[in-house]
Amino acid sequence: LPIHRQNFPRPLSKLNSLAVYGPGLIGGSILRACGKCFPDLELRVWGRSREHLEEVSRALHGRCFTSTDAVAVATGAEGVIFCTPVDFMEELAQKIAHAAGSARWFTDAGSVKGSLVLRLKKILGHRYLGAHPMAGSEKTGFANATESLFQNSVCILTPTAETADETQREVADFWRSLGCRITESDPFVHDQMVAQVSHLPHLAAAALVQAVGRDAFSVAGPGFRDSTRIAMGDAEMWAGILLENREAVLDALLNLETILQSATGALRSNDRDCILELLASAAEKRSQIF
């Protein structure tokens, strides 16, 4: 999808520099989109390895400041976005809070929000607004980043009572400028929702793959391919997400197990009505979602 410039409204005309922490799939896609569409925006990138940062710099035709020094990247940035694994964000925020004293806003792209938002707002205050862009792929890393990743994806913002109005407006505009459709949620409600539509399906896809004997590989068709695609996601990243959100994931998982147990009972007793009801109501419900 080409990025339509009309999707990129005022906010970034006001933003002179953006610091991106973690140029993986998400951070890299933000950089590519900004590099392409906002020629006057200064891009500052922090990553853990020099080689990785050199790849980023080449892709952006040198149009960025890159460093493995988190403080150096924060210095002078007006907007800051954390795209690292969620369990690393608090440490980063603490490290750069002082150097980013003049930043107007901070956001992040973490898949889990509840406790993370509490921890980051304690450090960054009213200038922080959590976000979760529902975009991505089983492919990870900067090599797979694309400028169009966020086009028409949903971005969930998770404001709290302390979030400044100005922060809320500017962060929403930033994500909107990448092509996102904005929605808002309480951070903990967010976690329950994504446990159901994202985290549980990841766990279930992995379990489905593990439930298949290697002999059966040869007959796997497009249904299996699609329903287990997300099982190829980055294991380290997803283990972090599942554990960070384990209360909500456990709730969703118990719900799934109850449904599967009921199906097991229905198959055992040859209860056609019960199986049909499960399949028919799921088909009807699923067809309303997209």
Add this chain to the structure above:
Amino acid sequence: LPIHRQNFPRPLSKLNSLAVYGPGLIGGSILRACGKCFPDLELRVWGRSREHLEEVSRALHGRCFTSTDAVAVATGAEGVIFCTPVDFMEELAQKIAHAAGSARWFTDAGSVKGSLVLRLKKILGHRYLGAHPMAGSEKTGFANATESLFQNSVCILTPTAETADETQREVADFWRSLGCRITESDPFVHDQMVAQVSHLPHLAAAALVQAVGRDAFSVAGPGFRDSTRIAMGDAEMWAGILLENREAVLDALLNLETILQSATGALRSNDRDCILELLASAAEKRSQIF
């Protein structure tokens, strides 16, 4: 995908007439492919409703004999294929066995093979060879049938000791002529394999949809969309398949439940290594399948 004529070898030059029972997605796609690529092949079509058959006839430009009389359709056919729901095939076979006395071969497109093959071979003898083309979609019916449905899909043939060599060769050639890659399996081993890669994923997709609260719909992204697409399949058809194959589906389901219970325990005890091992081994295994 265009159908390449070089994929269509000798067999159908020898086949003068084909009877198709059930012009839904599978039967309809066979008819469309044959109608396009084998101008000299007489197509005979049985369906339950006149209107439905008229739709088929229009799509094939009148180039077929259609009837709601199963016996009339069988008369004179050299090849016969059953594409109805599996629980209807035995009755049909019994009805047409006499009229199809001169048919060289019979096959079917049922998703479950074990007990079906036993029942059909009792009626049709050495001229019957079960088949399961691993093609399809959550969309059903003739309206969604396409001539390219089978291109590059796997078709599992399930011969028994009684299957004639000539039947095996001709039925394999027939499916190959539609674009299938042929593989063979014992009928009961087939059922265990498809329980794992097809039937269980369908049940799991339905359960995943049912485990989602309606509030969470709004944040469902591409991962959820793909992993639950098959939950939109025809509920009546899938209830029939799951119950027909319930022994093997129950084995696969118990396997899945054990894995999910282990994940539940790992999340409860915050056991990162166990979750990481599940995700990493699933990712590695899944990436080998396609």
